[in-house]
Amino acid sequence: xxxxxxxxxxxxxxxxxxxxxxWGLIAAAFYMAFIVMAVVRGTx
Amino acid sequence: MAEVQTHAESHDEHDHKPHGWRxxxxxxxxxDIGTMYLVFACIMFFIGGGAAMLIRLExxxxxxxxxxxxxxxxxxxxxxxxxxxxxxxxxxxxxxxWMIPMQVGAxxxxxxxxxxxxxWILPFAxxxxxxxxxxxxxxxxxxxxxxxxxxxxxGAAFPMLIFSVHxxxxxxxxxxxxxxxxxxxxxxxxxxxLRMPLFVWTWLITAYLLIAVMPVLAGAVTMLLTDHFFGTxxxxxxxxxxxVMFQHIFWFxxxxxxxxxxxxxxxxxxxxIPTFSRKPLFGYEAMVYAxxxxxxxxxxxxxxxxxxxxxxxxxxxxxxxxxxxxxxxxGVKVFNWTATMWxxxxxxxxxxxxxxxxxxxxxxxxxxxxxxxxxxxxxQYQDTYFVVAHFHxxxxxxxxxxxxxGVYYWLPKWTGNMYDMTLGKWHFWLSAxxxxxxxxxxxxxxxxxxxxxxxxxxxxxxxxxxxxxxxxFGFGLAQLLFPYLIWKCVRGGVPAGNRAWEGAHxxxxxxxxxxxxxxxxxxxxxxxxxxGAEH
Numbered sequence: 077x078x079x080x081x082x083x084x085x086x087x088x089x090x091x092x093x094x095x096x097x098x099w100g101l102i103a104a105a106f107y108m109a110f111i112v113m114a115v116v117r118g119t120x
Numbered sequence: 121m122a123e124v125q126t127h128a129e130s131h132d133e134h135d136h137k138p139h140g141w142r143x144x145x146x147x148x149x150x151x152d153i154g155t156m157y158l159v160f161a162c163i164m165f166f167i168g169g170g171a172a173m174l175i176r177l178e179x180x181x182x183x184x185x186x187x188x189x190x191x192x193x194x195x196x197x198x199x200x201x202x203x204x205x206x207x208x209x210x211x212x213x214x215x216x217x218w219m220i221p222m223q224v225g226a227x228x229x230x231x232x233x234x235x236x237x238x239x240w241i242l243p244f245a246x247x248x249x250x251x252x253x254x255x256x257x258x259x260x261x262x263x264x265x266x267x268x269x270x271x272x273x274x275g276a277a278f279p280m281l282i283f284s285v286h287x288x289x290x291x292x293x294x295x296x297x298x299x300x301x302x303x304x305x306x307x308x309x310x311x312x313x314l315r316m317p318l319f320v321w322t323w324l325i326t327a328y329l330l331i332a333v334m335p336v337l338a339g340a341v342t343m344l345l346t347d348h349f350f351g352t353x354x355x356x357x358x359x360x361x362x363x364v365m366f367q368h369i370f371w372f373x374x375x376x377x378x379x380x381x382x383x384x385x386x387x388x389x390x391x392x393i394p395t396f397s398r399k400p401l402f403g404y405e406a407m408v409y410a411x412x413x414x415x416x417x418x419x420x421x422x423x424x425x426x427x428x429x430x431x432x433x434x435x436x437x438x439x440x441x442x443x444x445x446x447x448x449x450x451g452v453k454v455f456n457w458t459a460t461m462w463x464x465x466x467x468x469x470x471x472x473x474x475x476x477x478x479x480x481x482x483x484x485x486x487x488x489x490x491x492x493x494x495x496x497x498x499x500q501y502q503d504t505y506f507v508v509a510h511f512h513x514x515x516x517x518x519x520x521x522x523x524x525x526g527v528y529y530w531l532p533k534w535t536g537n538m539y540d541m542t543l544g545k546w547h548f549w550l551s552a553x554x555x556x557x558x559x560x561x562x563x564x565x566x567x568x569x570x571x572x573x574x575x576x577x578x579x580x581x582x583x584x585x586x587x588x589x590x591x592x593f594g595f596g597l598a599q600l601l602f603p604y605l606i607w608k609c610v611r612g613g614v615p616a617g618n619r620a621w622e623g624a625h626x627x628x629x630x631x632x633x634x635x636x637x638x639x640x641x642x643x644x645x646x647x648x649x650x651x652g653a654e655h
Contacts, residue, residue: 091305092230099297099331107335107342110369114343114354118361 137637145240148232149637150217151534153239157214158527160242162603164206165520167250169596171199176558176592182579192575193261194253200264204381205288206246208515211523212384213238213295216323219530220299222628222635223317225308225644230301238294245287252277263573265370266341268355268363272348282345289334296330299323308627308643314405315649317626319526321408322387325415329376329383332419337373340366364429371422379418381515382482383411385522386453389475391626392525393457396472397464398623403456410449410456417446427495428502436495443493450486454479469621470544474525477517477552485513488563503573506566512559517552524551524602531606532620536634537613543605550598557591625651 137143137152147153175195178187187195217235221228229235252259257275260266266281274281303316303324316324343354344366353359355366386407394401401407423431423439457479466472488510492498501507524547532538561584566572570581577585619629630648631639 088305092301095301095304096231096234096297099300100293103293103297103331103335105335106332107339110336110339111343114339114365114369117365118354 146236148228148236150221150229150232150235151635151637151639153229153235154214154217154219155534156239157210157217157242160239161207161211161214161523164202164210164246166599168199168202168207169599171195171202172592173596175199176589178575179577179585180589181586182577182582184576187575189575190258190261193263193573194259196573197260197263198249198253201249201260201285202246203515204264204377205285205292206242206249208381208519208523209288209292210242212323212326212381213292215319215384215388215523215526215530216295216299218534219628220302220320220323221306222631222639223320223626224303224306224311225627225640225649226302226306227638227640229298230306231298234294235298238291238298241287241291241294245284245291248280248287249284252280255280265367265374266344267370268344268347268366271344272356278348279345282341285341286338289338292330292334296327296334299327300331303327308640308649310644310646310649311627314408317387318390318401318404318407318411319384319387322383322390322411325411326380326383329380329415329418333373333376333380336369337377340369340373364426367426367429368423371425372419374425375422376415376418378511378514379414381519382522383415385478385482385519385525386411388522388526388529389457389478390453392471392475392529393460393479395529395621395623395625396467396469396475397461398466399460399464400625401456402459402462403452406452407456410452413449414446417442417449421446424493424498427498440493440495444490447486447490454483465623469528469541470548471525471529471621473545473548473552474521474528477548478521478525481513481517481521481552481555485510485515485518488513501566503571504566505562505570505572508572509559509562509566512562516559517555521551524548527606529621530628531609532616533628533631533633533635535609535613536616536632537609538616538620539605539609539613543601543608547598547601547605550601551595554591554594554598558588558595559591561585561588561591 137149138146144152144156147156174187175192178185178192178195217229220226249259255276257277260271260274260277260281262271262274266285271281272278303320307316343352346352347354347356347361353361355361355363357363390401390407421439421443423435424443427436427439468476488506492501492507492510528539528544565581565584565588568581570577570585616633618631618633620633621629627640627644627649628635630644630651
């Protein structure tokens with residue numbers, strides 16, 4: 077039981093890390109995308 | 121199981137929390153961080169409110185009374201930045217920190233150290249922003265919208281403004297990531313998405329909005345920075361850039377930002393009205409879908425802020441109609457709140473009073489928004505006090521009253537004490553009366569043609585400006601009751617009991633008042649969840 081709890085805990089930690097990283101990357105992508113869009117538009 | 125609980129309880133009693141300043145500076149506890157956010161928001165509310173009082177003081181009479189126009193413009197710019205980014209957003213994050221883990225049966229936020237960082241960025245950001253009052257050229261005066269080329273004329277405060285906006289954005293993004301990750305990964309077994317309280321739902325949707333649009337603001341101000349210091353011409357017409365493009369990018373952030381400020385208030389009102397009507401929320405799922413619809417629509421309405429810059433007729437029609445479409449899900453919400461009260465056993469404690477005022481007055485702000493959505497009418501209203509009246513109705517008796525309702529609702533849970541009900545009602549009635557005296561006449565001023573962001577005005581606007589200023593001073597003074605009431609409640613009072621309000625449902629009310637330092641160290645049982653999940 078304790079081993080299963082530990083396993084569930086570490087699985088949850090993995091999920092937390094993965095989703096935090098994913099949303100961080102999405103935020104960074106929005107930041108870069110709008111600057112790139114402005115550069116592309118400015119060089120037309 | 122009994123042994124586990126005994127251990128958990130004894131652990132709570134000796135909760136190993138650090139003492140003194142370390143408890144706050146190093147805190148990873150969601151309740152302590154929530155408290156710090158709320159205290160910070162309160163301080164910023166009074167600083168931003170102080171700027172508002174000075175603005176109303178100058179506008180009490182026509183002509184220049186106290187300030188030169190440059191300083192007046194700094195006051196309006198800083199008032200907005202402080203209230204939006206320093207008061208309202210941190211207040212929501214504080215409420216999210218306090219309530220989301222307790223409402224979803226989690227022991228804490230998913231990323232506690234990130235949570236600490238998100239908060240502690242803010243004091244640095246706002247110290248930097250406020251310090252700009254004391255540098256050559258004074259504080260930024262180009263408006264909170266930071267439109268170029270005007271904002272590029274800011275003096276030494278310019279990089280301070282840009283850096284502080286970046287910091288605020290970083291703090292919000294980190295906070296939003298934490299909220300999403302907590303809700304998606306830390307819910308107790310049995311709390312499905314459609315069993316979550318509306319406050320959690322509205323915050324989840326708000327967090328998605330934050331992640332989508334705060335980086336856009338960061339991108340826009342980064343480009344301003346490079347235009348100013350590194351010779352780029354993103355927004356400088358002389359170099360082939362386009363100042364109007366900044367407005368499009370800014371409002372792509374700015375309109376969802378409005379919903380970032382209001383959606384959590386919808387969540388709180390959806391908690392408070394059922395409690396004090398002693399009835400379940402009418403149309404829970406419709407409320408969730410309406411919130412999601414509003415969030416989606418918020419991305420496709422931005423250009424209604426800039427009809428007068430010139431755009432193709434088709435674009436004007438699109439943005440006018442998409443803006444009007446928002447009235448549909450918003451109408452669903454107003455209908456459902458009203459239907460919840462229908463034949464309910466209503467009582468009028470301060471949270472309910474603030475929620476009811478929200479319902480009436482936010483709707484007034486919504487209606488004036490519909491008027492502004494009409495393109496030809498907007499050509500007349502643009503940059504007048506009508507716009508000021510509109511967004512203040514949405515943000516003060518809307519958002520601020522929503523925050524007040526939330527604090528009055530959960531304060532007994534946080535402190536374990538019931539607050540002074542009479543004082544709370546005084547606070548409400550003074551606020552509700554003066555907020556209308558303050559903002560309603562601004563509709564008349566705007567319709568009569570008084571422009572916004574000016575320290576002086578034509579004499580025919582004097583009477584309504586005086587009424588508005590008197591309302592402003594009354595509203596400002598009434599707010600002093602709020603921290604006094606909280607301080608009094610923290611110091612003591614009648615014990616509130618676990619379920620402070622007779623009609624309250626939700627997991628937070630299953631915890632003791634005040635809740636232990638570490639709540640839900642063991643997930644709530646199915647029976648507790650079933651009891652708490654009655655909407």
